[in-house]
Amino acid sequence: MADSRIASLTPAELDVEQKALYDSIVTGPRAQGPQLFALQDDHGRLNGPFGLMLHVPGLGSALQELGSAVRYRTAMTARIREIAILAVAAATESQFERYAHERVGHAIGLSDEEMTALRGGDFGSEDATEQAAYDVCRHLLGGANTLGDEEFRRFEAHLGHSALLELVVLVGYYRTLSQMMNVFDVGAPAGLEDE
Known part of the structure; x- marks a missing residue:
């Protein structure tokens, strides 16, 4: 760093x-x-x-x-929350969020294979709700500032409007943190970046 x-x-x-x-x-x-x-x-x-x-x-x-x-204080499962945070970390290349939330992700049951997939931007889950949550994040992180009507209906059907709102806020919050750290060149603690 x-x-x-x-x-x-x-x-x-x-x-x-x-x-x-x-x-x-x-x-x-x-x-x-x-x-x-x-x-x-x-x-x-x-x-x-x-x-x-x-x-x-x-x-x-x-x-x-x-x-x-x-x-x-959200209704998200721990797995969905960490999948979403790690999707933001990968998309924004945030060393600190990756460092911190891969540790949290392992603690709540994300596998090494899932971590690798999240780092690479190609996570997949057999759980339809987890997959929908990840897909919302990837859509928003891919440059879209909104969801089209068809996407909105599809994601709301899997997640419900409250969970969808929670995810949108989570993506915005962690994108803000990542941007702050990228601008001020703040990474993972020294010596821990690639653990």
Whole structure:
């Protein structure tokens, strides 16, 4: 990974607003249970998009809250959520999201073969709902900003309107994180990019 274009902040460097955001991230749902990926480095600096969020805490707080809702307060199955996140990571070439969510994906039961297929953009599932969710993501990530009437009806028939809305928000959120990290050259933690 190249050096980031923006400094990673240590806890000692944070102002009051940044410290409040930092605390909400390191004590929130991402930090509960088994730690499948490194949220912080050895100096307490936040990895991935979280370190970027600290630089603009008013925006960062809203982003991290939306991310928490997408990850922990939707009706998506864990498999569909991780399939969708990994589809975004592959399409946007996000090292951090791939690093973090392949670990989560393995923990919730995605196989090595499924991970390879997701990396290559050719995932397939015998589960019609999983396949429809993946197809929605690939469609949106392929440059489309909408679904045609026929596609919308097909995807809504498999997923329902609530799940379809959740997926659209998930794709937009993770695309935003990936774009932030790509612009500021933030990748996976050093030494872990290709694990």
